[in-house]
Structures are given as structure tokens and as C-alpha cells.
Amino acid sequence: MRTLQRATAALIYPAILCTGVACERADPPTKAPPRPGAMLLSSGAPASGFLLGGTAQLAQDPENPANDVIVIRTDVSPFYGTVSRTLNVQIALLDNMLEFKSFFQNRSCGGGSPRVQLAIDLNGDGVPDGNAFGYTGPPFAGCPPNNWQYDDVTDALPRWDLSQFVVNGFPPTGAICSTPPFSTDPAICPFQTHSGYIPWNVFKTVLSTLFPLHKVCSGALIDDSGWFPPADGTAFYDLFSAGRATWEDQFDIAGRGFAMGCGRPDDGDREVDGDKDHDHDHDADDDKFDSDRRERWKN
Ligand SMILES: [Ca+2]
Ligand SMILES: [Ca+2]
Ligand SMILES: [Ca+2]
Ligand SMILES: [Ca+2]
DSSP states (O other): OHHHHHHHHHHHHHHHHTOSTTOOOOSOOSSOOOOTTOOBOTTSOBOOOEEEEETOEEEEETTEEEEEEEEEESSSTTOOEEEEEEEEEOGGGGTTOEEEEEEEETOOOBTTBSEEEEEEESSSSSSOOEEEEEESSTTSOOOOSSSEEEEETTSSSOOEEOGGGGGGTOOOGGGGGGSTTGGGOTTTSSOOOBTTBBOHHHHHHHHHHHOTTOEEEEEEEEEOGGGSGGGOSEEEEEEEEESSOEEOSGGGEEEESBOOBTTBOOBOSOOOTTOTTOSSOOSHHHHHHHHHHHHHTOO
């Protein structure tokens, strides 16, 4: 009885405190209210909007069947998998909001997989100008098999490959610290690099400074390791954060396809001929991406 009274009091107490106009919510704060403009499921909950593509499928954690995860196979057609979500934000709004867990089943990472891939419109005309690639930590290979690994791709490690944007004026890695105003910015120069890749804060500062109208259209977790034998096979992924949503379980799957963002409709779950980076188009970036990775990962 005493316990019941205490429980009842606990339920009533917040309601008593909330009689003033300043208190808008008398209900216990179990779920955040949907944001304006958020997609709503029939349940009224905001949809997190993750699309699965290629071989990506809902699966169970090999260590704990109570945990929903995503499986991607790169050894069966179409030899890649994607988990993507529309972002439509500037890069600074993604600090500490791009991360994922991976479990490589009897395989490793490497060959450019897995990666967080951001489609970025540099000049704000609604057309993305390329992709930024954020990889597992240096040396980007040799991930232990059958073990859950965590990657925060906005941490201080040099994970980011900006090579697709150099043609549009993003300074090559070796030139960033001789380019004003970065040359005199102690917050970014000098910085650590690996394989020509740069840390998130350098990527963020350079992009924000030189391309103030930029927009990150969409974010994707991609595994297309099928071409690279040490990393070919099956991997599980979980807790993929892309901006203001995290993929946790089956209820975070909005459907199949690929999120395009920047005002473009999502694309279907289809393979585009020659689309080596799996952003659902085939352009000169694809040939460069494929030749760069083959050069980077030979032997
Ligand atoms: Ca553009
Ligand atoms: Ca492209
Ligand atoms: Ca999960
Ligand atoms: Ca492409």
C-alpha cells in the first residue's frame, strides 16, 4: 500500500508542478515530440528515415539475438550494401553525429570499406559535387574479426578522404596549411594525416570557410569490399548515427533505396552501371574513386 501511494504521488506530483502556463508538458517525458516537418509513422512516432540498399538486410546480432542489426554481404550480388539517410545540413551540424559499430564475420575491413559517405553540394545549387569518405581508424585495415568495433568518424583521427572535391577547389591535403587563412589557424595547422586523409575538424573548417553555401545532402554507411579479398564477405552493422537519427532496430528502416537529399527524391534500390562509389550516379568521380582505391590498396 505504501509503495502504491508513493507511486501514485510520483505520478501526480509533476502534474501539480505543471499548472502554470510556462509548463507545456504534463505527461512524463517518455518520447520527444516529433519535430516540425518530421516524417511521421502511422504510430505518430517520427521516422528516422534510414533506407537499405544492395545486400543490406535486417539481421540479428551474432552475439545477441535480442539485438537487431544490419547485415551486408559483399560476396554475393550486387556485392555491396548501403544504409543511407537524408541530411540537408551544413557540416558543422554533424559534429559528434556520425558513428557506427561493425562486426566483421571471419573477415577484416579495408579496401575503402566500411565508410561513412557524405554527398556534398559545395555551392548550394542543389546538385552534389562529390562525396567525402570517412573510414575506420588508421591504418584502415586489419580490423579484428568477430568483434564489435566502434567508429566515431568525427573524432581527431585522420579518416577523411576529400579527393573528389579537389577539382572544385578544395585544397589538396599537402596544400591546406599553406593556404590562407588556414596557414595561420593554430586550431587546424599543423595536422596529422594518413594516406592523404585528414581529420574531421580540418575537413569541417576548410569546407565551411571556402564553401559557405555548401550543404551535406545525405549520409550513407557503405560496404563495397567485394573487390578486396581480405575484407570480402559478411559484416554486421549497428548504431549508425547520421545527423539527428541513429539506426537501432527494425523500426528505423524506412524502406529500400538510397537517400539523395538536397531536394531530390530518394532513389530506388537499383544498381547504376559504373557507379563505383555507390552514390547512384556514374560520373568521372567513379573512375577516379576506383583507380585511387586500387592504387592505395595494391598488395
Ligand atoms: Ca553543386
Ligand atoms: Ca557522383
Ligand atoms: Ca541494434
Ligand atoms: Ca557514383
